[in-house]
Amino acid sequence: MGRENGGAMSDGVLRKILLSYTYVAIWIFLSFSVIVYNKYILDPKMYNWPFPISLTMIHMGFCSTLAFLVIRVFRLVEPPSSPAMTRDLYASSVLPIGALYSLSLWFSNSAYIYLSVSFIQMLKALMPVAVYSIGILFKKESFKTASMLNMLSISFGVAIAAYGEARFDGWGVTLQLAAVAFEATRLVLIQILLTSKGISLNPITSLYYIAPCCFMFLLVPWSFVELPRLREAASFKPNVLIFGTNSLCAFALNLAVFLLVGKTSALTMNVAGVVKDWLLIAFSWSVIRDTVTPVNLFGYGIAFLGVAYYNHVKLQALKAKEAQKKAQQADEEAGALLQERDGDRKSDSQA
Incomplete structure (x- = not known):
């Protein structure tokens, strides 16, 4: 009997591990595909469609439409109901996030026109530095000397790569x-703005609320920056297959994020992101034929070690938090059991 239970448990663990690796592989593949696809469309030496705002708007319009169909028409996903998404909550929470997301996508897509895929991935290693610094600014993170030294090591590595x-x-x-x-x-x-108010958005509901907002924010700079140029290039007809599949990949990537974070953790996605970055650098060098110098790799290697240490610290903090939570639950259960025993003794003595 014990062996059977042990075998069943080991099969369950193995299945869980295999599923986790599958989610990671799907996310890496789709993230990889979107990055390379965007580079192909925007790069002057490739498809040569240098309109990053337009491309971002196409993605947001496509994702908004699909998210609306999934939530409102087919009702496959329920929008968050507690608390309800009121007009005031949308204006105070979703609009600022949507504005920042539109700017992030616009600028990151624009960078593909000027920089190689490999170098962009090296610069993205600065994300933990930016999150930590802005977290301190908004008082969501506390200043620690060890953490700051870690951030400086990542920045130093990226500077060498640059x-x-x-x-x-x-x-x-x-x-x-x-x-x-x-x-x-x-x-x-x-x-x-969201987590503190008890709002939990998965990627589909995020797109449902945020993608239309991004589209409207981008409409203003698009009207002044790209619309006049698109009118001049009126003879150019975008390939429906290329832009359709590119947008579908962007939408599928959001679903993959939902699967990966929902079934594993955000930390798993961070670690998987490091693997994806190395794969993209190798692809950029071997297939796209971008120049990757030894100094590039040396600098990114230092940044990579800093990011790996950052993920390790986050993992240890997460484990400590889980252990503290379990210990607290055990103390509460023990206290309830003692109270129950005291109550039984009192009732026995009264009898």
């Missing part, structure tokens, strides 16, 4: 750093 970049472009770097700053601020604001 120094060794063969296709360094100051404007492209500015765009990507701005995208990192906007995305980090968005992540911190999600904690402050």
Whole structure:
């Protein structure tokens, strides 16, 4: 009997591990596909459609439509009902997050016109630095010397990688750093504006509320920056297959995030992101033929170690929090049991 239970348990654990790896693989594949696909569309040497705001708006319009169909028409996903998404809550919480998300997507897509895929991934290693710094600014993180030294090591590694970049472009770097700053601020604001109010949005409900907001925010700069240029290029007809499949990949990536974070954890996605970055650097060098110098790799190696240590610290903190929670539950159960025994003794003595 014991062996059978042990075998069943080990089969269950194995199945869980295999499913986790499957979710990670799907997320890496889709994230990889969206990045390379966007680079292909925007790069002047490839498809040569240098309209990043338009591309982002196409993604947001497509995702808004599908999210509306999934939630309102087919009712496959329920929108959050507690607390209800009121007009005031939408204006105070969703609109600022949507504005930051639109800026993050706009600038990150724009960077593909000027920088290689590999170098963009190296610059994205600064995300923990940005999140930690903005967290301190908004008093969501406490200043710790060890954490700051870790952030400095990541920044130092990225600076070396930038120094060794063969296709360094100051404007492209500015765009990507701005995208990192906007995305980090968005992540911190999600904690402050949504999580603190008890609102939990999965990627589908996030798209349902945030994607239309992003589309409207982007409409203003698009009207001034890209619409006149698109009118001049009126003879150009976008390929429906390319833009349709590109948008579908962007939507599928949000579903993959939901699966990965929902079935594993956000920390798993961070670790998987490091693997994805190395794969993209290898792909950029071997297939796209971007130049990756030894100084690039040395600098990114230092940043990678810093990010790995950051993830390790987060994992230890998560384990300590879980252990504390279990210990608290055990204390509460023990206290309830003692009270129950005291009550039984009193009733026995009275009898």
